[in-house]
Amino acid sequence: xxxxxxxxxxxxxxxxxxxxxxxxxxxxxxxxxxxxxxxxxxxxxxxxxxxxxxxxxxxxxxxxxxxxxxxxxxxxxxxxxxxxxxxxxxxxxxxxxxxxxxxxxxxxxxxxxxxxxxxxxxxxxxxxxxxxxxxxxxxxxxxxxxxxxxxxxxxxxxxxxxxxxxxxxxxxxxxxxxxxxxxxxxxxxxxxxxxxxxxxxxxxxxxxxxxxxxxxxxxxxxxxxxxxxxxxxxxxxxxxxxxxxxxxxxxxxxxxxxxxxxxxxxxxxxxxxxxxxxxxxxxxxxxxxxxxxxxxxxxxxxxxxxxxxxxxxxxx
Amino acid sequence: xxxxxxxxxxxxxxxxxxxxxxxxxxxxxxxxxxxxxxxxxxxxxxxxxxxxxxxxxxxxxxxxxxxxxxxxxxxxxxxxxxxxxxxxxxxxxxxxxxxxxxxxxxxxxxxxxxxxxxxxxxxxxxxxxxxxxxxxxxxxxxxxxxxxxxxxxxxxxxxxxxxxxxxxxxxxxxxxxxxxxxxxxxxxxxxxxxxxxxxxxxxxxxxxxxxxxxxxxxxxxxxxxxxxxxxxxxxxxxxxxxxxxxxxxxxxxxxxxxxxxxxxxxxxxxxxxxxxxxxxxxxxxxxxxx
Numbered sequence: 162x163x164x165x166x167x168x169x170x171x172x173x174x175x176x177x178x179x180x181x182x183x184x185x186x187x188x189x190x191x192x193x194x195x196x197x198x199x200x201x202x203x204x205x206x207x208x209x210x211x212x213x214x215x216x217x218x219x220x221x222x223x224x225x226x227x228x229x230x231x232x233x234x235x236x237x238x239x240x241x242x243x244x245x246x247x248x249x250x251x252x253x254x255x256x257x258x259x260x261x262x263x264x265x266x267x268x269x270x271x272x273x274x275x276x277x278x279x280x281x282x283x284x285x286x287x288x289x290x291x292x293x294x295x296x297x298x299x300x301x302x303x304x305x306x307x308x309x310x311x312x313x314x315x316x317x318x319x320x321x322x323x324x325x326x327x328x329x330x331x332x333x334x335x336x337x338x339x340x341x342x343x344x345x346x347x348x349x350x351x352x353x354x355x356x357x358x359x360x361x362x363x364x365x366x367x368x369x370x371x372x373x374x375x376x377x378x379x380x381x382x383x384x385x386x387x388x389x390x391x392x393x394x395x396x397x398x399x400x401x402x403x404x405x406x407x408x409x410x411x412x413x414x415x416x417x418x419x420x421x422x423x424x425x426x427x428x429x430x431x432x433x434x435x436x437x438x439x440x441x442x443x444x445x446x447x448x449x450x451x452x453x454x455x456x457x458x459x460x461x462x463x464x465x466x467x468x469x470x471x472x473x474x475x476x477x
Numbered sequence: 478x479x480x481x482x483x484x485x486x487x488x489x490x491x492x493x494x495x496x497x498x499x500x501x502x503x504x505x506x507x508x509x510x511x512x513x514x515x516x517x518x519x520x521x522x523x524x525x526x527x528x529x530x531x532x533x534x535x536x537x538x539x540x541x542x543x544x545x546x547x548x549x550x551x552x553x554x555x556x557x558x559x560x561x562x563x564x565x566x567x568x569x570x571x572x573x574x575x576x577x578x579x580x581x582x583x584x585x586x587x588x589x590x591x592x593x594x595x596x597x598x599x600x601x602x603x604x605x606x607x608x609x610x611x612x613x614x615x616x617x618x619x620x621x622x623x624x625x626x627x628x629x630x631x632x633x634x635x636x637x638x639x640x641x642x643x644x645x646x647x648x649x650x651x652x653x654x655x656x657x658x659x660x661x662x663x664x665x666x667x668x669x670x671x672x673x674x675x676x677x678x679x680x681x682x683x684x685x686x687x688x689x690x691x692x693x694x695x696x697x698x699x700x701x702x703x704x705x706x707x708x709x710x711x712x713x714x715x716x717x718x719x720x721x722x723x724x725x726x727x728x729x730x731x732x733x734x735x736x737x738x739x740x741x742x743x744x745x746x747x748x749x750x751x752x753x754x755x756x757x758x759x760x761x762x763x764x765x766x767x
Contacts, residue, residue: 421725
């Protein structure tokens with residue numbers, strides 16, 4: 162196990178370096194000079210040249226990359242030239258919002274997907290199973306922003322049960338916070354549960370054909386017990402994997418959902434930085450999200466190895 | 478009518494012989510919708526449509542009428558013609574971007590799967606880096622810097638598709654390269670290029686094409702999301718995503734403005750997903766496993 166973790170950690174280093182390099186290259190090589198953006202339309206060539214010199218933009222790209230990387234490794238991701246806030250401040254301020262959104266979404270999608278998968282697997286091939294499999298397939302073709310609009314129309318415009326946009330911190334008023342979070346989290350969950358249901362369903366159908374399930378039936382155990390204990394447990398591994406795979410999509414979906422529902426999370430920070438061409442914030446957020454995503458995937462990999470010994474002893 | 482019945486009879490007669498191999502009604506409905514969308518998108522200029530950009534401030538958000546079959550939007554533009562011209566954008570980006578992924582990813586995957594060794598590690602490793610970013614974040618960041626235009630959008634969405642196509646091509650090549658017909662070709666002294674192009678490519682093409690259709694569906698959704706956020710195609714060009722984004726502002730007074738392009742998009746994405754998934758099940762050698 163130690164060797165396995167060490168090997169994976171070693172693999173993490175080049176990936177993280179490459180992520181930082183790619184982030185830096187996107188921000189530096191593409192058209193749109195930072196000095197021009199800061200100075201605006203009234204920039205004279207002399208002003209631009211002076212500012213470029215102050216910011217070190219006139220140095221070769223390698224020097225700038227290592228300079229930037231050095232700052233980043235010390236926790237200095239730069240400062241927005243529009244708001245004066247540092248990247249780290251902006252991100253830590255908004256991270257709880259995005260985190261709460263994603264956790265709620267994941268809980269909701271599991272709450273929808275797992276029972277449906279069990280019900281489908283219990284009578285696979287039956288009318289309910291066929292109907293749900295079809296619906297799940299249809300749901301996979303509904304983009305996040307579409308289900309957001311549908312939910313807003315239904316619950317905020319027509320029924321007026323829930324607010325369409327807005328946010329209250331959880332610490333101030335937990336009930337109001339949850340009211341604002343329901344629709345955004347449900348929107349994300351709508352995109353996630355079909356995947357969870359489909360994979361878990363086929364996984365459980367395969368498990369139900371194992372010999373030990375036949376033995377449990379022969380022993381006269383109740384069908385509900387067989388389904389919930391004997392058949393669901395081996396699929397916990399699958400659930401971890403799907404959750405891990407989903408995170409990338411969840412982060413992308415969070416960007417859209419936070420923008421639509423006006424939640425002050427990381428996604429909205431990113432989109433706002435793009436609208437205002439705040440390149441420093443953009444660069445910092447992309448780097449942090451990319452690095453965070455790599456680390457989450459690493460943790461999921463580790464969890465996977467803990468749950469299934471075959472992986473750490475096998476070819477990995 | 479007679480020909481239709483005939484074809485159904487034939488199908489029924491052959492059904493027992495190739496059970497589970499039939500494509501089914503839904504499949505053909507999906508194909509039909511795809512052809513329909515393609516046709517109106519291609520012939521939009523010759524169809525008797527109102528201009529998608531002409532505004533008519535007296536007819537703002539007008540309901541269904543003969544002049545405007547599918548209502549008008551907040552600037553009095555004809556919604557039907559905007560949906561049809563929007564189909565063009567969605568299809569151009571939706572088809573061209575996966576072509577980039579298919580060509581680059583397919584070539585890299587085949588070379589990696591055939592030659593193995595260091596080259597394979599390098600390809601797989603660099604794809605891992607590309608996969609290290611949540612795709613939408615990377616697309617947002619790059620379009621923000623490159624500038625919003627259809628070629629830029631197509632390019633970045635295409636590049637983001639490369640790892641997935643690479644994976645499909647590599648796995649298919651890995652299994653095929655051990656098959657007898659490839660070994661036979663090698664024994665006969667065929668060059669690498671010949672084996673790759675004449676022996677492997679026709680077989681790898683099948684799963685790649687099925688995946689291509691899924692790629693189209695994913696790209697249409699991604700383009701829609703970016704345009705919805707106002708970071709995709711620049712105005713006044715309308716794509717389905719930007720129309721849904723505009724319709725969202727009048728959800729309380731005219732929800733149809735968001736729902737008409739939404740339905741068009743949903744049906745198109747569903748069709749591509751369905752056809753792609755059916756064809757994938759067809760070409761997947763592990764079909765019988767489940």
